[in-house]
Amino acid sequence: MALIKEEDKQLLQSEFNKYLRDDVDLVVFTSENEDCRYCKEVVQICDELSETSEKISVKRFVFEKDNDECKKYGVTKYPAVAVTKHGETSGRIKYYGIPSGYEFGSVIEDIKMVSTNEAKISAKAMEIISRIDKPVSIKVFVTTSCPYCPRAVGTAHKFALANSNISGEMIEAGEFSNDANEFGVSSVPHIVINGDVQFVGARSDEEFAQFIMEAYNHSTQA
The missing domain is CATH 3.40.30.10 (Glutaredoxin)
Incomplete structure (x- = not known):
């Protein structure tokens, strides 16, 4: 079952078509351990977001196996999502845990911000x-x-x-x-x-x- 409603996907497609400039990677770190409550949901959210724009890609790594990538992105636990410009290995903008509820909006804003490289700061x-x-x-x-x-x-x-x-x-x-x-x-x-x-x-x-x-x-x- 989809985690993002179809009508919301359509709104996101319109939003991303309007605002996205550079390609963005959603870099997901999950675990094969059964104690990872929301690993599957985090991957699914990112995959569904990538379906709303060709400028959004998903990279997946396993916490226990991909040690080099964990170091590159500064990931210390799971599930984790780093929002980066495509091809960059920056973990400066990260989510630990499922970015759902009110935090789903945070991910959307981060995707737009990273894509445009524009941060509205006083x-x-x-x-x-x-x-x-x-x-x-x-x-x-x-x-x-x-x-x-x-x-x-x-x-x-x-x-x-x-x-x-x-x-x-x-x-x-x-x-x-x-x-x-x-x-x-x-x-x-x-x-x-x-x-x-x-x-x-x-x-x-x-x-x-x-x-x-x-x-x-x-x-x-x-």
Whole structure:
């Protein structure tokens, strides 16, 4: 059974025909282990998205077997999806867990953003993140039923597109409860930057960028 409704596929075809410019890869990492609850669904979602535009391709890897690819894309768990420009091996824009519910919209926006290489960022926030010259990792813990989470995911991902030193990961808190417990996640979106600076809730570009700079300053002083 299809996971994307036919009428939604038609809307996506129209949307992608209008906005997509460069080819995009959805790089999927799954596992052969039975503990991967949503591996099949993640692959199916990506396959169905690829059917809506010839500019979208799916690459599939197995977490336990494709160690080199895991390293290239910075993948540490499964299921995972990296959204990249075709042929690039960048894992800066990633999803850990099934990108369904409200997060399905995040994937659509990321596909358009990566294809056009255009991230809508306020001038002040851009000025702040342009000063980041060392790796910064952003984890955004979400649930797929959270209506406020896509904004936080989108901000992390557009910052990652704008600065190659920044990576942004969506992590579905229910699927990765150990990770969520490690950082004391009790409500979402819960954002963790460099494992150090944390905040809860969707913020403006400028506020989010200030938290990134705080984490960056901590790392440079360590």
